[in-house]
Amino acid sequence: MRERIASREKNIKISDSGKRFSYVVVNDDPRYKKDGSKSTRKGDYKEFSEIAKEFNMKINIGHYLEQTVGMCAHFINEDNMFLLLLSDKIMQIKDSDIREKWIDKYFQKKAKNWLIKYIKSFQ
Numbered sequence: 770m771r772e773r774i775a776s777r778e779k780n781i782k783i784s785d786s787g788k789r790f791s792y793v794v795v796n797d798d799p800r801y802k803k804d805g806s807k808s809t810r811k812g813d814y815k816e817f818s819e820i821a822k823e824f825n826m827k828i829n830i831g832h833y834l835e836q837t838v839g840m841c842a843h844f845i846n847e848d849n850m851f852l853l854l855l856s857d858k859i860m861q862i863k864d865s866d867i868r869e870k871w872i873d874k875y876f877q878k879k880a881k882n883w884l885i886k887y888i889k890s891f892q
Contacts, residue, residue, distance in 0.1 A: 830888055
C-alpha cells in the first residue's frame with residue numbers, strides 16, 4: 770500500500786487526513802526493506818481493500834485468526850478432542866502457574882490450527 774501511495778497510482782483514491790479507510794493484510798509477494806532484507810512487518814502487507822479485491826489478492830487469514838483465536842479458543846476447547854490427559858507432560862508440571870501458562874499456550878495453538886483447517890475447508 771505504501772508503495773502505491775508513493776508512486777501516486779491513478780486508481781487509488783486516498784481519503785482525506787483523519788478519514789477512515791478500509792484495508793486488509795494480504796499474502797502477497799515478499800516485501801523488502803530498503804536494505805534488501807525481507808520485511809516481516811504486518812504494515813508492509815496492508816493493502817487497500819478495493820485494490821486487494823480488484824487484483825484478487827489472497828488475504829492473510831492467519832493474521833485475522835490470531836486476533837480472534839483467543840476469544841474462540843475457550844468455546845472450541847470444550848470439545849473432547851482438546852482434552853489433556855493426566856499423563857501428558859504439561860499436566861506433570863508441579864508449579865500450577867507455569868502449568869496453566871503452558872496449558873493456555875497448548876489450547877491456543879490447537880484452536881488456531883483447528884480454525885485454520887476449518888476455514889481452509891471452505892476455500
